[in-house]
Amino acid sequence: xxxxxxxxxxxxxxxxxxxxxxxxxxxxxxxxxxxxxxxxxxxxxxxxxxxxxxxxxxxxxxxxxxxxxxxxxxxxxxxxxxxxxxxxxxxxxxxxxxxxxxxxxxxxxxxxxxxxxxxxxxxxxxxxxxxxxxxxxxxxxxxxxxxxxxxxxxxxxxxxxxxxxxxxxxxxxxxxxxxxxxxxxxxxxxxxxxxxxxxxxxxxxxxxxxxxxxxxxxxxxxxxxxxxxxxxxxxxxxxxxxxxxxxxxxxxxxxxxxxxxxxxxxxxxxxxxxxxxxxxxxxxxxxxxxxxxxxxxxxxxxxxxxxxxxxxxxxxxxxxxxxxxxxxxxxxxxxxxxxxxxxxxxxxxxxxxxxxxxxxxxxxxxxxxxxxxxxxxxxxxxxxxxxxxxxxxxxxxxxxxxxxxxxxxxxxxxxxxxxxxxxxxxxxxxxxxxxxxxxxxxxxxxxxxxxxxxxxxxxxxxxxx
Numbered sequence: 001x002x003x004x005x006x007x008x009x010x011x012x013x014x015x016x017x018x019x020x021x022x023x024x025x026x027x028x029x030x031x032x033x034x035x036x037x038x039x040x041x042x043x044x045x046x047x048x049x050x051x052x053x054x055x056x057x058x059x060x061x062x063x064x065x066x067x068x069x070x071x072x073x074x075x076x077x078x079x080x081x082x083x084x085x086x087x088x089x090x091x092x093x094x095x096x097x098x099x100x101x102x103x104x105x106x107x108x109x110x111x112x113x114x115x116x117x118x119x120x121x122x123x124x125x126x127x128x129x130x131x132x133x134x135x136x137x138x139x140x141x142x143x144x145x146x147x148x149x150x151x152x153x154x155x156x157x158x159x160x161x162x163x164x165x166x167x168x169x170x171x172x173x174x175x176x177x178x179x180x181x182x183x184x185x186x187x188x189x190x191x192x193x194x195x196x197x198x199x200x201x202x203x204x205x206x207x208x209x210x211x212x213x214x215x216x217x218x219x220x221x222x223x224x225x226x227x228x229x230x231x232x233x234x235x236x237x238x239x240x241x242x243x244x245x246x247x248x249x250x251x252x253x254x255x256x257x258x259x260x261x262x263x264x265x266x267x268x269x270x271x272x273x274x275x276x277x278x279x280x281x282x283x284x285x286x287x288x289x290x291x292x293x294x295x296x297x298x299x300x301x302x303x304x305x306x307x308x309x310x311x312x313x314x315x316x317x318x319x320x321x322x323x324x325x326x327x328x329x330x331x332x333x334x335x336x337x338x339x340x341x342x343x344x345x346x347x348x349x350x351x352x353x354x355x356x357x358x359x360x361x362x363x364x365x366x367x368x369x370x371x372x373x374x375x376x377x378x379x380x381x382x383x384x385x386x387x388x389x390x391x392x393x394x395x396x397x398x399x400x401x402x403x404x405x406x407x408x409x410x411x412x413x414x415x416x417x418x419x420x421x422x423x424x425x426x427x428x429x430x431x432x433x434x435x436x437x438x439x440x441x442x443x444x445x446x447x448x449x450x451x452x453x454x455x456x457x458x459x460x461x462x463x464x465x
Contacts, residue, residue: 219246319454328378
């Protein structure tokens with residue numbers, strides 16, 4: 001598998017001969033997660049699912065930043081503790097991402113639970129004369145790391161003339177960044193240098209190395225984290241281990257709204273709760289995977305509607321497959337499905353192109369629906385198509401709503417009654433049964449010799465599309 005590596009600006013081959021170790025920078029838990037967070041995490045969820053589908057074990061670590069100025073400020077505003085704020089939004093996070101059908105990470109380390117690891121990390125950098133203590137905290141000395149800027153491709157002189165630099169007259173160099181911030185504002189922890197709390201960047205370095213070891217396979221996050229967060233992680237981590245920090249740096253493009261960055265000031269932030277309530281998990285996952293992961297993608301209701309139409313076709317495909325019972329066998333189905341399957345895998349193997357993988361998936365859907373419409377979908381065709389359809393669903397994290405055996409029997413009985421009434425020319429009564437089925441989100445598909453049914457996912461936005 002090849003992935004776009006931000007550090008070398010080239011495709012690199014992922015070594016899958018061993019357990020793949022992935023660290024994904026998670027959210028700072030001071031507010032609701034939004035569609036931008038969803039895209040990054042869904043992309044990595046599909047990457048993990050694909051590797052596991054190939055029988056490759058994955059150690060997937062995603063942190064929570066649960067101590068930060070934003071959390072402290074939110075706690076002051078609401079007159080509660082920082083822990084109450086972080087706990088609340090961690091709970092919301094799991095509710096949101098479980099709702100998006102994202103698999104739970106192997107571990108979710110929190111910064112506040114790894115203070116000792118952070119302190120040990122900082123102490124080693126001080127011992128190596130790469131970090132120093134000032135009046136306001138402990139800082140990393142950027143001048144001691146000559147390769148600083150290699151990830152973001154920013155030159156030091158350009159950074160000094162106006163990039164995101166923390167202002168502090170006690171630093172030796174304006175580019176130096178905080179490893180430990182002295183503070184009396186709770187929460188704080190004791191340290192050999194003074195009471196305070198960790199800087200933002202140090203937590204990810206300390207926790208990724210603790211859980212994954214040196215030189216792990218993939219470090220990921222949104223493109224907005226390239227500078228300063230990941231740039232600073234590289235500097236402090238490679239100074240700590242005297243080795244390459246991560247083999248591949250994988251960054252996911254931002255989600256924009258009408259071409260603009262999401263921001264509270266513009267009032268265009270789309271929370272995960274909002275999009276889930278209105279569109280459901282499958283439509284959101286299709287949207288987030290509809291472009292190459294490294295490129296930005298623009299959120300629009302029109303694009304979501306397009307994905308909703310496609311998803312209805314996938315639902316139809318599934319129910320055509322499970323209802324098929326004729327003995328026909330179509331020519332070339334095995335070779336067609338094999339080609340589509342290869343196209344799907346090659347798309348993901350070649351720089352993880354989820355857009356092309358989705359094209360392959362919907363080619364399979366189209367083929368199954370075409371055979372069904374022509375009354376040519378036989379049970380032997382189903383044996384070829386259905387396992388591949390379900391494999392792709394699993395990798396993409398898509399799910400068809402389940403229905404119980406009792407519900408199935410009830411629906412079958414209603415459809416039999418409707419057919420009898422139609423045959424007896426009692427069309428008004430037959431239409432009433434159809435209306436009752438519609439209320440249950442059951443849609444009927446009439447064939448020449450039979451009527452089958454499908455249970456549509458209940459999507460609120462479908463009412464006004």
